[in-house]
Amino acid sequence: MEAYAQALRQHGPCGYxxxxxxxxxxxxxxxxxxDALRKAGRIVxxxxxRGWLVEKGGKQ
Numbered sequence: 001m002e003a004y005a006q007a008l009r010q011h012g013p014c015g016y017x018x019x020x021x022x023x024x025x026x027x028x029x030x031x032x033x034x035d036a037l038r039k040a041g042r043i044v045x046x047x048x049x050r051g052w053l054v055e056k057g058g059k060q
Contacts, residue, residue: 004033005042005053013050 007022008014020030034051037043043051 001033001036001040004030005037008043008051008053013046013052015049015051 003023004019007019011018011022016027016030016034019025019034020027023030025033034043037053038051042054044054045051
């Protein structure tokens with residue numbers, strides 16, 4: 001989960017497909033990490049479906 005969050009910090013908002021390539025993970029593992037971040041309130045999505053990391057204090 002933290003590796004996914006760090007990748008979003010470095011590469012900016014995107015979906016789990018591009019993050020899978022960045023991280024070198026299979027899609028299932030990447031999707032699970034994204035889902036865990038979403039459930040923890042650490043990712044929000046824009047109209048295009050890209051995930052934005054929410055840092056402490058609620059800032060994107």
